[in-house]
Amino acid sequence: MSFLLESDQKNTPEARLSVAVAFLDAHAAQHLDETQLITRCTAAVMERFGVSQRTANHDALHALAATQARNEPAYVDINHSTSHVVYVTSPRTGRLVAFTASELIALADERRATAQDAEYTTSRCGRRADR
Structure with a gap:
């Protein structure tokens, strides 16, 4: 499953969160610790949207909270x-x-x-x- 969005989707907080959640879902089974998972998710959001590390890390942490809230x-x-x-x-x-x-x-x-x-x-x- 790809965590990338279609090219016509905009750089919005919602789109970044969607990408981050999809990334965490796609990589959850890799047995990464939380820090590694957030680091990689942050990098993926930065690459996809060209945002700062701070913004991408913020999005990754919100995605982690959303995925944790499921359980x-x-x-x-x-x-x-x-x-x-x-x-x-x-x-x-x-x-x-x-x-x-x-x-x-x-x-x-x-x-x-x-x-x-x-x-x-x-x-x-x-x-x-x-x-």
Whole structure:
């Protein structure tokens, strides 16, 4: 399945999102980690539309969220969230989780460190440590 759009389609946020979702769907079975998948999706959107890396990465992350929501629907409760606290709700379970901005930064740092550890281990022994 090709993730490219017909040449008559315009460079719109909707078209870029469509391409990004199709790319993620087409490459989901390649056993790439999330970071690799987003990196490749970003590159594909940049190539197809000639947009900046920032724009393409934004589109790739929105596509990832859309594909993840198929299996685990969740949403940010905008009505209760502020710039310092983000509430996330799972409609399937009704579970409401609150994250402070500081907690989100700590989670991102932890995730980045874990990815760097995996990359280092891969470079040393040739395979992913977490597989």
